[in-house]
Amino acid sequence: MKELFFSECRRFRTLALIAAAVHLVFLQLGARMADPLHARWQVQVVFLVISALAGLALAVVQFAGYRQPSRWLWLMHRPLPRSRIFAALSLASAALLVFVIALPALLVVLGIDHYTGRTVDARHYLAPLHLLLAASSAWLAGCYLMLCGRRSAFVVMFVPALLASHRAAGGAMLLSALVGIVLMAALAYSAFKPDRSAPPASATGKAVCAIPLVLGFYCLMLWGGSAAFQFGQMLFGVNPLNSLAPPAGGYTELVRSDGASNLRRALASSSDPRAAHWGRQMALLEVGRVLPEGDEHPVRGAIANLDRTQWPDGQRRTFWTFNQDRMLFEGRDMFSNAPAGWYGQGGSGDLRPFDSVPLLPGKFIMTRQQLFLPEPGSGCLQLVAAVRAPETLSGALQEVGRQPFLLTNQRLIAYRRAADPQAPLQVAYSVPLPGPFGDLARIDVARLLDGTLLSFDFGRHMVDGEVGSRQVVLFVDAAGRAQQVAARAIEHDFPLLFEHKAWWLSPVAQALADLPGRLLDQGLIADAAGAPSPARPPLVLAAGVVAALLSAALAAWRLRGQPLRRRLAWSAAALVLGPPCVATLWLLETRPAPRPAASAAQAPSLPAAA
Amino acid sequence: MNDLVIRTDDLCLSYKGKLALDHLNLHLPRGGVHAIVGANGAGKSTLFRVLLGFAAADAGSAQVLGCDSRLLTPALRARIGFVNEEHTLPGWMRVDELATMQRRLYPAWHEARYREVLANFNVGDRQRIAELSRGERAGVSLALALAQGPELLILDEPTLGLDVVAKRAFLEALLQTSLGDGATIVYCSHQMEEIERVADNLVILERGVLRHMSPPGDFCERVSLWIADFPFRQPDAARLDGVLEMRVIDGLTHLVVFDSGVDFGHRLRLLGARTAQQMPVSLDRAVNGFLARGHAGAPKLSAAA
Numbered sequence: 001m002k003e004l005f006f007s008e009c010r011r012f013r014t015l016a017l018i019a020a021a022v023h024l025v026f027l028q029l030g031a032r033m034a035d036p037l038h039a040r041w042q043v044q045v046v047f048l049v050i051s052a053l054a055g056l057a058l059a060v061v062q063f064a065g066y067r068q069p070s071r072w073l074w075l076m077h078r079p080l081p082r083s084r085i086f087a088a089l090s091l092a093s094a095a096l097l098v099f100v101i102a103l104p105a106l107l108v109v110l111g112i113d114h115y116t117g118r119t120v121d122a123r124h125y126l127a128p129l130h131l132l133l134a135a136s137s138a139w140l141a142g143c144y145l146m147l148c149g150r151r152s153a154f155v156v157m158f159v160p161a162l163l164a165s166h167r168a169a170g171g172a173m174l175l176s177a178l179v180g181i182v183l184m185a186a187l188a189y190s191a192f193k194p195d196r197s198a199p200p201a202s203a204t205g206k207a208v209c210a211i212p213l214v215l216g217f218y219c220l221m222l223w224g225g226s227a228a229f230q231f232g233q234m235l236f237g238v239n240p241l242n243s244l245a246p247p248a249g250g251y252t253e254l255v256r257s258d259g260a261s262n263l264r265r266a267l268a269s270s271s272d273p274r275a276a277h278w279g280r281q282m283a284l285l286e287v288g289r290v291l292p293e294g295d296e297h298p299v300r301g302a303i304a305n306l307d308r309t310q311w312p313d314g315q316r317r318t319f320w321t322f323n324q325d326r327m328l329f330e331g332r333d334m335f336s337n338a339p340a341g342w343y344g345q346g347g348s349g350d351l352r353p354f355d356s357v358p359l360l361p362g363k364f365i366m367t368r369q370q371l372f373l374p375e376p377g378s379g380c381l382q383l384v385a386a387v388r389a390p391e392t393l394s395g396a397l398q399e400v401g402r403q404p405f406l407l408t409n410q411r412l413i414a415y416r417r418a419a420d421p422q423a424p425l426q427v428a429y430s431v432p433l434p435g436p437f438g439d440l441a442r443i444d445v446a447r448l449l450d451g452t453l454l455s456f457d458f459g460r461h462m463v464d465g466e467v468g469s470r471q472v473v474l475f476v477d478a479a480g481r482a483q484q485v486a487a488r489a490i491e492h493d494f495p496l497l498f499e500h501k502a503w504w505l506s507p508v509a510q511a512l513a514d515l516p517g518r519l520l521d522q523g524l525i526a527d528a529a530g531a532p533s534p535a536r537p538p539l540v541l542a543a544g545v546v547a548a549l550l551s552a553a554l555a556a557w558r559l560r561g562q563p564l565r566r567r568l569a570w571s572a573a574a575l576v577l578g579p580p581c582v583a584t585l586w587l588l589e590t591r592p593a594p595r596p597a598a599s600a601a602q603a604p605s606l607p608a609a610a
Numbered sequence: 611m612n613d614l615v616i617r618t619d620d621l622c623l624s625y626k627g628k629l630a631l632d633h634l635n636l637h638l639p640r641g642g643v644h645a646i647v648g649a650n651g652a653g654k655s656t657l658f659r660v661l662l663g664f665a666a667a668d669a670g671s672a673q674v675l676g677c678d679s680r681l682l683t684p685a686l687r688a689r690i691g692f693v694n695e696e697h698t699l700p701g702w703m704r705v706d707e708l709a710t711m712q713r714r715l716y717p718a719w720h721e722a723r724y725r726e727v728l729a730n731f732n733v734g735d736r737q738r739i740a741e742l743s744r745g746e747r748a749g750v751s752l753a754l755a756l757a758q759g760p761e762l763l764i765l766d767e768p769t770l771g772l773d774v775v776a777k778r779a780f781l782e783a784l785l786q787t788s789l790g791d792g793a794t795i796v797y798c799s800h801q802m803e804e805i806e807r808v809a810d811n812l813v814i815l816e817r818g819v820l821r822h823m824s825p826p827g828d829f830c831e832r833v834s835l836w837i838a839d840f841p842f843r844q845p846d847a848a849r850l851d852g853v854l855e856m857r858v859i860d861g862l863t864h865l866v867v868f869d870s871g872v873d874f875g876h877r878l879r880l881l882g883a884r885t886a887q888q889m890p891v892s893l894d895r896a897v898n899g900f901l902a903r904g905h906a907g908a909p910k911l912s913a914a915a
Contacts, residue, residue: 003711011702069659070698077662079688079715194663195680 001084008092012058016096019054024104031108037124038321041167041304048134048164051101055135058093059142067146067196076194086192090185093139102132117337119321119330123301126170130303133177134164140184147191150587155216156187162215162513168520169301176516183212199588203569210573210584217580218509222502229498240493249491251441251459254471259287259444263455266473270486274475278453282446290405290412290443293395297368298357299523300324306523307359315376316340316348327353345372348379361396368392371406384425385413392525394437400445403428409437410528412454414476429480434472436527451477459490465500468534497543500536504544506578548575551582558585614673615640615762615794616661621670623656623818630656632818633670638811643795645809645826647802649901653818654798658766662692675762688716691760695767697751701740705733705750718759727753730783745776752783764796769804781807802894814900822900826893833896836865836874838883845881850874854899866891866899
């Protein structure tokens with residue numbers, strides 16, 4: 001095994017040296033031109049994708065050779081168990097990836113930390129490890145793709161992507177990536193045998209292989225099917241998002257309309273005697289809006305940055321970068337790069353740490369429960385608003401007609417400005433959200449002479465199967481009392497089965513695919529505890545049952561003539577996992593060739609075998 | 611101890627509906643050199659893939675050294691050597707590195723034999739595999755396989771694509787090397803002169819079916835060439851029992867016949883032959899005649915020149 005390991009390392013040593021040098025130069029250049037450690041996640045993900053592509057490319061080059069029948073025979077026909085041959089090749093590839101991917105990344109992080117004075121947290125030292133795990137996952141997936149000989153097996157690539165696409169803390173993400181590595185390793189090992197086309201022999205082996213394949217096919221069917229359906233709608237000119245005139249009463253119309261139109265539409269169905277009068281007033285009013293600015297807050301220790309982590313203080317000539325280890329902003333002089341101290345809850349020089357990793361919306365600094373405004377001259381940090389956990393801020397102050405509003409996951413808070421601009425804001429009123437925060441698209445605000453009309457426009461997640469989305473109009477009187485004056489259900493822009501596709505396609509696969517998101521703390525802003533969501537519509541439930549039954553029938557048909565036990569096992573699995581399981585069955589279980597007839601028609605009748 | 615090194619019973623394997631092995635019953639006894647011949651597509655390489663566990667049969671069974679070919683253990687693989695036509699070796703390694711790797715893998719490694727075989731080829735230890743010519747690669751491949759001390763050595767068209775010199779060196783190395791008692795070589799080739807030189811037993815496969823198995827000499831004895839002179843109308847002699855091939859050359863009818871006796875001459879005379887002469891044939895001619903019957907590219911008997 002050791003010899004095979006060294007042989008494989010030797011095979012790629014020149015390539016590895018070149019690739020490592022190129023990677024190091026590329027990273028160093030990136031670090032000089034930008035600051036990848038503090039860039040937004042959209043930039044950082046490029047490095048992850050490049051690492052994964054490098055791992056995939058290595059597997060393709062490596063196994064494009066080995067998969068040839070004669071080379072495969074040379075590799076596998078030796079007095080070594082296949083596990084050890086696989087281990088030798090895997091470890092050699094891992095060593096190469098450490099050298100090409102992780103080592104240059106670590107050197108660059110060390111270089112930034114020791115020679116530039118830029119802020120480097122402990123979390124940043126996990127980045128090389130993450131890049132390595134991404135590359136290794138892709139290598140294992142590539143190994144399986146190259147060896148199993150079935151093009152449709154590309155779906156397994158979705159699994160590491162599914163596991164990596166979260167902005168949780170670095171340690172938790174390492175665990176998630178390791179789960180991906182284990183799944184991919186099991187899959188690759190299943191194809192790493194002399195007869196590569198043979199399905200895994202044991203039931204356990206099949207089950208281990210089936211998990212990533214089912215997840216992969218689920219993603220393919222869900223996203224591919226969704227894209228195909230929407231493209232089809234566009235071709236026929238009936239896609240609500242692609243039409244000039246969206247369907248009446250639906251979510252698309254709601255978000256495309258201005259606030260006054262939305263309010264008029266809701267008030268038209270109101271039984272409140274004042275509704276008609278308000279409706280007429282709308283043309284004269286300036287209707288503003290309050291938007292949920294985000295769905296999540298950064299998680300401490302997350303390598304990927306949700307938002308920018310730096311802000312310039314021009315008056316003090318300081319560039320502040322958030323340091324997650326100390327939960328303070330770390331200052332550097334803009335021109336000399338000299339250290340400029342720390343910036344805490346009280347401002348410059350205050351060492352009280354922030355209670356959570358802050359976001360920087362506009363001129364504000366916002367943690368999960370506190371909103372601050374830096375005072376440019378004094379360097380102090382003014383607390384503008386604060387809420388108690390579990391209530392969470394969703395954005396900074398938004399002004400409608402000079403009245404500031406603050407939106408949390410539980411309520412909309414309206415403030416009154418004091419005469420003194422330095423004086424703290426006074427709460428004028430606050431209104432509980434009449435629906436789940438996650439489904440809220442926006443709030444239209446119309447200020448009247450005797451109060452305010454607020455239209456809460458829900459339906460953002462209707463396309464993902466959210467049930468019971470409504471538009472609710474509240475009237476808040478001068479004393480701050482809120483009263484519901486109109487409500488209407490939002491019409492579905494898309495067919496019900498399209499909106500609930502993720503569920504009826506395979507409820508179990510959906511739960512599996514959502515599991516990492518549920519287990520990992522991603523800093524998501526939770527909905528306020530309220531009434532449970534209405535049950536799924538009967539049509540969707542029926543579709544789920546039909547999909548499961550059809551899948552089971554298809555599995556049984558596919559395995560006709562096979563042992564009853566195998567047929568039953570696959571049919572039961574298809575019943576539980578739905579269509580993705582049938583696709584997996586197609587890939588894993590090759591149909592046995594029909595048993596050849598007795599050799600009657602064998603060529604020459606001439607001489608009998610002697 | 612099982613007396614058969616290879617045993618297949620009713621072995622069937624099809625690729626995309628085409629039978630590559632068709633109820634093959636092959637029982638090869640231990641010891642000696644067994645030559646397997648057959649036209650392209652006869653199923654020789656497929657048979658080796660099944661025997662080494664690299665392809666699963668659709669039906670039937672295959673055993674190597676007494677073990678089910680699907681369940682070959684690493685220890686059993688150590689007892690089976692394999693040299694293929696491409697002489698696939700890792701091009702990035704040096705000859706000595708490769709030998710060191712194999713030496714550690716195979717407990718029965720025979721260093722003297724490795725050196726002895728390699729001496730037939732102009733190969734340096736420090737040379738990279740990728741720098742070797744095809745003939746030199748074949749030599750290294752053979753040296754490595756023989757040095758493993760295999761009980762069963764399978765050579766799948768090892769001299770394909772080699773020039774005359776390399777081919778001669780390869781065969782001489784093979785013939786000069788004495789494997790252990792009971793060692794068996796399965797030699798697959800299209801080159802009949804090689805078969806004639808090395809084989810103790812001849813196996814003819816045709817379209818996945820075993821057609822014949824006997825020592826090459828015995829086979830040659832059973833095939834003979836009859837030259838008949840038909841002064842008048844050419845009879846349809848190809849329909850006679852045992853005729854493998856018929857050609858008319860310079861007015862004389864040449865018939866390659868299997869298992870014909872003196873009776874065959876009488877039959878030819880009864881058909882109007884003025885003279886009928888029996889002659890021995892070379893192995894090449896005998897095998898070619900034997901395979902020509904079933905080969906897709908074979909000329910029809912009646913259309914033979």
